[in-house]
Every structure is written in structure tokens, then in C-alpha cells.
Amino acid sequence: AKITYIEHNGTRHEIDVPDGLSVMEGAIRNMVPGIDADCGGACACATCHVYVDEAWRAKAGERSSMEDSMLDFASEVQANSRLSCQIKVTPELDGLVVRMPEFQG
Ligand code: FES
Numbered sequence: 257a258k259i260t261y262i263e264h265n266g267t268r269h270e271i272d273v274p275d276g277l278s279v280m281e282g283a284i285r286n287m288v289p290g291i292d293a294d295c296g297g298a299c300a301c302a303t304c305h306v307y308v309d310e311a312w313r314a315k316a317g318e319r320s321s322m323e324d325s326m327l328d329f330a331s332e333v334q335a336n337s338r339l340s341c342q343i344k345v346t347p348e349l350d351g352l353v354v355r356m357p358e359f360q361g
Pocket of ligand 1: 280293294295296297298299300301303326340341342
């Protein structure tokens with residue numbers, strides 16, 4: 257699925273991410289800056305924080321309760337905040353837009 261990652265400074269990265277990977281893995285494998293992913297996708301670090309574009313919030317799904325508590329460690333959390341390692345890329349997410357926060361952690 258095509259995912260658009262937008263850095264805090266506005267730089268856009270349009271990446272074709274294979275289905276089954278997470279939104280975080282799509283960024284890391286393509287060296288998109290702005291996602292650190294210190295824990296490697298275990299929902300244990302909150303350094304893969306992204307803001308899901310409003311138009312995509314429903315499709316991207318709800319935070320799990322574990323993800324929700326981990327987000328307490330992220331800064332500038334908003335209603336559309338997600339941990340990108342917890343969003344799995346599927347064909348339905350083709351066109352997804354996420355924005356990265358200024359800082360991770
Ligand atoms: Fe650590 Fe997502 S990579 S919580």
C-alpha cells in the first residue's frame with residue numbers, strides 16, 4: 257500500500273510499503289526520518305509516534321490499551337496519535353497519510 261509520511265518540517269515521503277509490514281517498518285526500511293522505533297516494534301518505547309491524518313483515523317483502527325498506556329511516554333499526544341508499529345499495512349490503507357511529531361520520546 258502507498259503510505260505518505262510527512263516529516264514535522266513538511267517533507268513528504270511517499271513509500272510503497274508491502275502489506276503485512278507495520279507503518280513503522282515501512283519508514284525504517286526506507287530510511288524515512290522522524291520515527292526512531294527504539295524497541296523494534298514491541299509497543300514498548302513510544303518512539304514510533306505518528307499522527308494519523310483525520311481522513312484515515314477510522315481505517316487505521318483504534319489504539320489497543322497497551323498502546324494507549326505506552327503513548328503516555330510520548331510528547332504532544334493528540335486524539336489522532338498512534339504508535340506506528342501497531343498499525344499493520346493492508347490494502348485498505350492504500351493512500352494512508354501519517355505525520356511525524358517534532359521529537360520522539
Ligand atoms: Fe517501540 Fe513502536 S517501535 S513502540
